[in-house]
Amino acid sequence: MPAKTKKRSAAAALAMLFATLTLATSGCQGGDGAPPTDNRGPSSGKSVPGSHVLAVKIDNVGPARPQTGLDKADIVYAEQVEAGLSRILALYSSQVPPVVGPVRSARESDLELLRQFDRPTLAFSGAQSKLLPVIAAAPVYALPPGKEPDAYFRSQDRAAPHNLFLRPERTRRDIPGVNAATYAGFTFGPAPAGGKPTATYSVRYPAARFSFTWSAERRQWLVGMDGAPSRTPAGQQLGAATVVVQYVTVRPSQFHDRGGNTTPYTETVGSGTALVLRNSKAYKAEWKRGTAASGTAFTTPDGTSMPFAPGQIWIVYAAH
Secondary structure (H helix, E strand, O other), X not given: OOHHHHHHHHHXXXXXXXXXXXXXXXXXXXXXXXXXXXXXXXXXXXXXXOOOOEEEEEOOOHHHOOOEOHHXXXXXXXXXXXXXXXEEEEEEOOOOOOOEEOEOOOOHHHHHHHHHHOOOEEEOOOOOOOOHHHHHHOOOEEEOOOOOHHHXXXXXXXXXXXXXXXXXXXXXXOOOOOOXXXXXXXXXXXXXXXXXXXXXXXXXXXXXXXXXXXXXXXOEEEEEEOOEEOEOOOOOEOEEOEEEEEEEEEEEEEEEOOOOOEEEEEEOOEEEEEEEEEOOEEEEEEEEEOOOOOOOEEEOOOOOEOOEOOOOEEEEEEEO
């Protein structure tokens, strides 16, 4: 065997071993009510393999709950949509559950948000006709049901349109086994000095609300939506290691839903303030993203990097 072929074979074997070990260690989950046993996160110094993050647009109204697979996401984004309601964009890269959903339609601002994740796959149920060419031209791998129908199915336990689910293993997209936060340049490490002791924090949209309550037992911020605990289908309450309330400009876009409601556009390029919840404290922070292709940098008020706690991150966009 030529030397170059041997090197490629050895590299492939090492990559397969790394992926196997990652899946073996990252898929563990504690018992009911217990925190995940895998609570690690990447450091900013790790290299990122040339592969895809999977982003799934997830429904977030009452009939869509409980959602499936949210507890396995690396990052969960919450954003405002039409009529003051909310929707979720969940990113998967270090581990991927067998089912995610319910899947709903994409929005224009998703495309700007996802530019920082190096051409990710975007799974969504569809979009209004005028937005489809914009999605097709964006640097994402668009994955509606029509492109890979075997990856989607309709559940019989709830009514349409809240019953479309994705089977990620059928998308034929490589998953690198690296936390998606690495792509955006987020850093992980010990909590900074200071911070205000905080037991609970809420973010309100015109017709939706997110709440986060610190659990010393689980060492996570337990998630609530619209006044009720947010749970997995098995009944465990969702929990985040770090919650970021990122204050942004939310303006009208050029698009509307079928009811004639204007679609909000959440601007994620620029700069502003943020509030970071971790380890039972709230920290004032600032964010900056110079271009759509750049990651988002979160810093303390004195300009040093704001480290996140290892584990799942929730980023809630709030209008400033």
